[in-house]
Amino acid sequence: MDPKTREDLLKLFQGKLNEAMTFYLETCTRCGVCIEACHVYASMGKVRYIAAYRQEIVRRIYKKYFKARGNVWPSVGDAKELNDMALEELYEAAYSCTGCRRCMVYCPFGIDTQMIMSIAKLLLVGAHSEPEILTLLADTSIEKGKSLDIFKESFLTGIKKLEKDVVKKWKMEAGGTPIPMDVQGADLLFVALAGAHSIIPTAAIFNAAGENWTLSFFEAVNFGAFVGDPGRTQLILDRIVKEAKRLKVKEVCICECGTAFRVMKQLAGKQPFKVSSVTEVHARYIKEGRIQLDRSLLNGVVTYHDPCQIARNGDVIDAPRYILKHLTNHFREMSPDPKYNWCCGGGGGLVALGEETLDFRMKSSKVKADQIKRTEATTVVTACENCHTQLCNLNDHYQMGVDVKFLSSMVADALVQK
């Protein structure tokens, strides 16, 4: 690594050192309380997957360049130089961490490993050593925000094709639009994923509830957040914020995507609209009597996987349980306390990297598969695209023989037409 590159990378590092990050980098006592917290360590038993060990990969560089000690007595903290080998270690640490923050629950100080890993990810972006595909996807999203007019027509035609499927799930009164788009003054802007499964069921539910809604032109997923690039994350987010403001909606509702929800809820800042997850909105419809559900469709035990970014990190915990109470009499909790739920093992961009990470994802999530098996459930429900894909993969790999379902599509299937 030439000195210029290193200098640039250290500048990126410096930019990350706000108050909270400095707390986290200064504090770890290496007490080892977090050892068993990480699903990757719990499944694979390798020391490099312990949360504190991952942190230390970043912290060693911090100790070298951002503490006076790094010049005087680097060996006392195992301070390390930032070089090509360090970059490899950073890659290994950051892209084996799903950012689930389960370890944060264990740590006596509450050190946020995901946040420390965001330094590693940013350095990798700076050194052009990140998984390229994630940056590529992020750039495509940003491009779409810049030149919406080019995409608009083909998107609208695509959406039109989905409408008959929406009507199949919920018959509307004549003259209604099954998937409204670009509606000025709508109450709710729904931000979905690219894919019929993310749009159709929820559209049917909105129509059933008589919601004054409109579908966003943009997909919710934020690849900028996966790759740990704050600039790109913000640009991808801004597209949606702009659209919401233009249409003057009161509420932005994020589809079943954990990252999108957390990024939107926490990064959007103060806005004239509120941010909710589709799960919260569906629970609200049931509570207000706007939709009725048929409870007799499901047989066997049903369990729910709390997506980390939505539950532990996003505070949507009661809503899915409330919905499930209206869908089945045989609900069984996966973990006695939702904040301790094991990560599915697919977050942090790992599922987005597809086949490339499949082997690792399966090995690192054995504890998740075991946890699901212990519930003896026949249906595993979740409310996140990433988790869903990962749970399906686990189902195949560990031959669990369960049905993996989206909560929203279960609600749509159980709608009672009055």
Added chain:
Amino acid sequence: MNTLYYFVLIPMVYFSFTVFFVGTGIRLVKIFRKPKQSTSLQIYPEKRPQWLWALHDTFLFPSVRKHKPVLWIFLILFHVCLLLLMIGHLELFGEFRIFQIIPHEVFLGKGFVGLILCLAVLFFLFRRFLSPVRELSVPEDYYLLILLFLIVLFGSQMDWARRWYGYEELLVEDYRTYLLSLLTLKPELPYNVINSGHSFMLVLHVFFANLFLIFFPFSQSMHSFLSLPMNKLRRG
């Protein structure tokens, strides 16, 4: 020999306390003046009032109790004894009414506080030699513990000598003269303090304590000040 004793007991003490207070102060001010995190770092579900739960997490280590109960017992003992020792040291300067609510001879705990600390520190040290905590640890973690062990051992020896083996040469009154003279910036070393059979223990105790204080602001020991704000972030 006397020059060496003098150096450790007077100039080095001034130096280390300056580094400790100024260093810790400057470092904390610098850290707290950095830009605040703009997004929430909270873990859910939340419990209110959040500041009370943050205090609870900071001082009672509930997550350690849950996941590492044996470590928790030693940690609580260690930190409580540390507090008692701080009180004990204050009493080496003079009488404090409030501390005598429970009447005691100076150094609370009849010598057992030091003993418990020694054992706790040995426990911390030995668990660092066992995998996987061993792979996580860095030299600083060992140095701090070894320093603490030496400080506590020589400190306790002086206490134990008086209480347990009836060695009555170095008395609380001698320490008071010495420490008060330091505090009033007219340093003097009473005859007993440097000429009794146990003076070398005092010198070693103070020497290692000086090293610890000098290192403190630059080490992971800063967790003692940062723990509360960090726990507050987690509680929201």
